[in-house]
Amino acid sequence: MLGRITREAESLTINGSGIQGVQSISANYASTAQFLNNLGVNDVKYAPQGPQQATIDVNTLLTHTLSPSAPTLSTEMMYGFTGDFPFSGVVNHGSKKFIFTEGYMQSYSVSCAIGEIPTISTSSVVYGQFGTGDLTNLPTDSYPSEINIPSYSSMEINLNEFTTNRVLSFNIDVATPRIPIYAVGLDVPTGVIAATPVEVNISFDIEPDDYEIKNMRFVPEQTVFKDTTITLKKNNSDTTLLTYSFEDMLLTSESFQGSSNSNASINFNLRSFILR
Amino acid sequence: MADLIFYDKAAVKVTVGSTSEVLLASDCSVSFSSSVQPLYSIGKKGSLGQFPSAARVGEISFSFLTSMTGVHDGQPGNIINYLASGIKGSINSNASGAVIQVAGLSGSGFLNSYSFNIASNSVSTSSASFTLFGSGEVDPSAAASQFLNLPITGRLGNSDYAPISDNARLATGIGHGRFTNLNDFRTELTGPTSNGTVFGADYSISFNHNPVYKVGQEFPTCTYYTTASEQMTVTEDIFNSGLSFSGTNVNGEAGNVNLNVKGLIDNNVQMQIGMSGVKQINTSASAGLDDIVRTQKTLVAAY
Numbered sequence: 171m172l173g174r175i176t177r178e179a180e181s182l183t184i185n186g187s188g189i190q191g192v193q194s195i196s197a198n199y200a201s202t203a204q205f206l207n208n209l210g211v212n213d214v215k216y217a218p219q220g221p222q223q224a225t226i227d228v229n230t231l232l233t234h235t236l237s238p239s240a241p242t243l244s245t246e247m248m249y250g251f252t253g254d255f256p257f258s259g260v261v262n263h264g265s266k267k268f269i270f271t272e273g274y275m276q277s278y279s280v281s282c283a284i285g286e287i288p289t290i291s292t293s294s295v296v297y298g299q300f301g302t303g304d305l306t307n308l309p310t311d312s313y314p315s316e317i318n319i320p321s322y323s324s325m326e327i328n329l330n331e332f333t334t335n336r337v338l339s340f341n342i343d344v345a346t347p348r349i350p351i352y353a354v355g356l357d358v359p360t361g362v363i364a365a366t367p368v369e370v371n372i373s374f375d376i377e378p379d380d381y382e383i384k385n386m387r388f389v390p391e392q393t394v395f396k397d398t399t400i401t402l403k404k405n406n407s408d409t410t411l412l413t414y415s416f417e418d419m420l421l422t423s424e425s426f427q428g429s430s431n432s433n434a435s436i437n438f439n440l441r442s443f444i445l446r
Numbered sequence: 447m448a449d450l451i452f453y454d455k456a457a458v459k460v461t462v463g464s465t466s467e468v469l470l471a472s473d474c475s476v477s478f479s480s481s482v483q484p485l486y487s488i489g490k491k492g493s494l495g496q497f498p499s500a501a502r503v504g505e506i507s508f509s510f511l512t513s514m515t516g517v518h519d520g521q522p523g524n525i526i527n528y529l530a531s532g533i534k535g536s537i538n539s540n541a542s543g544a545v546i547q548v549a550g551l552s553g554s555g556f557l558n559s560y561s562f563n564i565a566s567n568s569v570s571t572s573s574a575s576f577t578l579f580g581s582g583e584v585d586p587s588a589a590a591s592q593f594l595n596l597p598i599t600g601r602l603g604n605s606d607y608a609p610i611s612d613n614a615r616l617a618t619g620i621g622h623g624r625f626t627n628l629n630d631f632r633t634e635l636t637g638p639t640s641n642g643t644v645f646g647a648d649y650s651i652s653f654n655h656n657p658v659y660k661v662g663q664e665f666p667t668c669t670y671y672t673t674a675s676e677q678m679t680v681t682e683d684i685f686n687s688g689l690s691f692s693g694t695n696v697n698g699e700a701g702n703v704n705l706n707v708k709g710l711i712d713n714n715v716q717m718q719i720g721m722s723g724v725k726q727i728n729t730s731a732s733a734g735l736d737d738i739v740r741t742q743k744t745l746v747a748a749y
Binding site: 202203204206207208209210211212213214215216217218219220221222347349351352353354355356357360363365 | 472473617629646736737738
């Protein structure tokens with residue numbers, strides 16, 4: 171009988187810590203082998219052209235947080251990898267597994283809407299090994315975590331607009347560019363630079379009451395900069411689990427939708443750049 | 447309509463002496479030109495006509511994968527590297543040239559320049575350029591002897607030769623940046639110690655040939671090899687401000703250093719270019735957005 175592998179037999183471990191609340195994992199590589207064409211071609215040959223990389227995309231629900239005593243940037247484990255450091259891990263599926271080393275996060279996003287638990291999506295590029303092999307001599311940051319589920323009903327957003335205008339959803343995108351440096355004689359980078367700036371975009375969907383669309387011209391007195399803080403709290407609790415805070419975010423877009431069978435809605439986007 | 451020649455029937459074959467090799471060329475261009483100039487005289491507005499001012503010459507240039515399984519003399523390499531090495535080390539000035547054939551065209555020429563690059567994670571590509579002077583040595587057995595020894599002869603047609611296959615699907619015999627070690631060319635500073643990381647290198651050598659013409663004959667009676675100049679630019683991450691007035695010696699006062707190019711297997715098989723009397727004459731740094739500051743140095747040698 172043909173076997174199948176279902177979710178209970180799949181797991182993702184990063185730096186020794188099991189990732190909780192995983193909804194989906196997508197890991198892939200594409201060979202850089204190129205057909206070597208030439209005048210008078212009479213044979214098919216291949217050679218690698220360009221550095222070999224892989225990508226790993228992970229979607230999780232924010233169901234667990236690390237212990238506040240863990241020496242990490244954030245109690246949300248994946249958010250900690252938006253910094254300088256790489257990670258390694260293993261994906262188990264049934265009796266098989268594959269490893270990856272020198273993974274660097276390239277994008278991190280968190281979103282939540284009414285009726286949802288916050289969803290975290292990450293995309294990382296793997297510059298080291300990917301596939302068969304064993305993880306050796308790697309850090310195992312096995313920090314304790316506990317189940318802590320925030321909900322849309324227990325979060326705080328500091329923008330003034332939301333005292334009279336209802337937030338339907340928000341989305342935070344953090345893009346962390348990486349520059350791998352390759353030397354002759356090696357197939358892995360001699361270094362990976364955590365490039366600057368880090369671009370942060372936050373968008374909100376609201377049902378407006380007195381929210382006013384701004385002038386699209388870059389008029390100084392109507393150019394809007396805002397400090398934005400989103401605090402996720404434990405469900406039905408005042409316990410803060412996680413805070414996303416960004417300063418001097420520029421209002422970059424607004425859109426208005428009105429229709430005959432629904433409330434008017436407005437989407438607006440704030441953007442900032444973080445130098446590191 | 448003339449026959450249409452598709453690229454798979456247009457292999458480039460180079461013959462040096464009694465040995466030949468079909469290269470893994472990616473492009474090839476052939477040109478043939480005559481130096482006809484108009485003549486003017488006082489008292490006449492129009493030209494007197496157009497007349498030759500120099501012999502006809504041809505040019506053939508092509509790019510090819512830096513194969514290491516071709517013709518060589520001791521060290522693995524290809525026929526162009528073999529030819530360049532032979533000319534560079536030659537003590538005989540009388541040059542015999544090489545025969546280049548592509549898509550039915552043929553000519554005997556002298557290597558003008560040869561170059562190749564090495565970059566991380568990339569296949570190495572080479573290029574070569576030949577000047578074809580033709581020859582005054584007429585074969586008396588040929589009926590139409592006045593057409594012999596032209597710089598370029600032939601008409602377009604399918605080549606009946608192709609690169610030799612070694613049946614290996616992975617091109618292990620092509621120069622590649624994966625295992626090539628260029629640490630002999632990196633900049634090393636002391637006090638404090640700092641060793642450069644080499645990101646890539648471009649090697650080139652150019653040759654000067656002197657065709658000897660005599661009155662009464664269009665093409666040269668013979669061609670002499672005169673000089674060669676070799677250059678290598680190395681891209682790394684160290685700026686050496688200690689460049690000296692007389693150029694900085696590379697690898698000791700003698701400046702002897704080997705450029706070794708490896709394929710996709712990390713073994714002892716490597717194409718080797720021996721450079722002697724090498725001096726560093728230039729160093730530069732450039733900074734651009736979203737990249738590290740990279741430096742380049744230029745090494746030269748003369749023969």
